[in-house]
Amino acid sequence: DQQVKQNSPSLSVQEGRISILNCDYTNSMFDYFLWYKKYPAEGPTFLISISSIKDKNEDGRFTVFLNKSAKHLSLHIVPSQPGDSAVYFCAASYNNNDMRFGAGTRLTVKP
Amino acid sequence: KAGVTQTPRYLIKTRGQQVTLSCSPISGHRSVSWYQQTPGQGLQFLFEYFSETQRNKGNFPGRFSGRQFSNSRSEMNVSTLELGDSALYLCASRQIAGKSYEQYFGPGTRLTVT
Numbered sequence: 001d002q003q004v005k006q007n008s009p010s011l012s013v014q015e016g017r018i019s020i021l022n023c024d025y026t027n028s029m030f031d032y033f034l035w036y037k038k039y040p041a042e043g044p045t046f047l048i049s050i051s052s053i054k055d056k057n058e059d060g061r062f063t064v065f066l067n068k069s070a071k072h073l074s075l076h077i078v079p080s081q082p083g084d085s086a087v088y089f090c091a092a093s094y095n096n097n098d099m100r101f102g103a104g105t106r107l108t109v110k111p
Numbered sequence: 112k113a114g115v116t117q118t119p120r121y122l123i124k125t126r127g128q129q130v131t132l133s134c135s136p137i138s139g140h141r142s143v144s145w146y147q148q149t150p151g152q153g154l155q156f157l158f159e160y161f162s163e164t165q166r167n168k169g170n171f172p173g174r175f176s177g178r179q180f181s182n183s184r185s186e187m188n189v190s191t192l193e194l195g196d197s198a199l200y201l202c203a204s205r206q207i208a209g210k211s212y213e214q215y216f217g218p219g220t221r222l223t224v225t
Binding site for chain 2: 006009032036042043044045046049089091093096098099104
């Protein structure tokens with residue numbers, strides 16, 4: 001049961017431009033959403049999160065937007081840097097229970 | 112503070128064998144979760160342990176089992192290995208209180224079943 005979906009397996013952007021990674025979910029009970037970044041041969045690292053009571057959370061170059069009515073969230077990276085090239089996972093949880101992850105989107109930022 | 116460690120990092124087994132993977136969480140973290148990562152499938156949740164008790168369980172067959180020790184270290188066991196079990200197995204730890212949603216992942220154990 002794929003409750004969290006990342007429909008774009010890959011994304012390529014030019015350095016300095018905006019990267020927008022998308023994530024859709026089906027379970028309306030999810031109350032917390034997170035984005036993780038993963039480099040090859042390393043475990044995922046936490047990037048940014050948002051509670052379902054908010055619609056936006058910003059941390060430096062990273063902003064996460066949540067649209068509960070559409071069951072959609074997105075991660076914006078501005079400006080994109082080559083070091084941002086990695087696989088990004090969207091994750092969702094409810095009532096502090098197990099976390100559901102999407103399949104990931106591979107972001108490539110070209111110099 | 113040391114991060115999450117997993118041993119071994121790489122493992123090659125044959126079908127029908129069993130395997131045990133180990134995870135040491137960040138000091139002070141009492142929750143340990145296990146995930147299976149395969150290409151195109153993202154991270155599939157296996158189970159979570161807290162205070163030596165299984166707290167949550169994903170949709171995996173009974174061949175996948177785990178346990179947690181009093182020092183919060185955790186082991187995962189897969190019996191009667193199948194070719195489809197080849198994957199990266201990730202362990203993550205977190206505190207249950209405070210920012211408990213944030214998990215800290217280890218580097219993973221790459222299991223290859225031949």
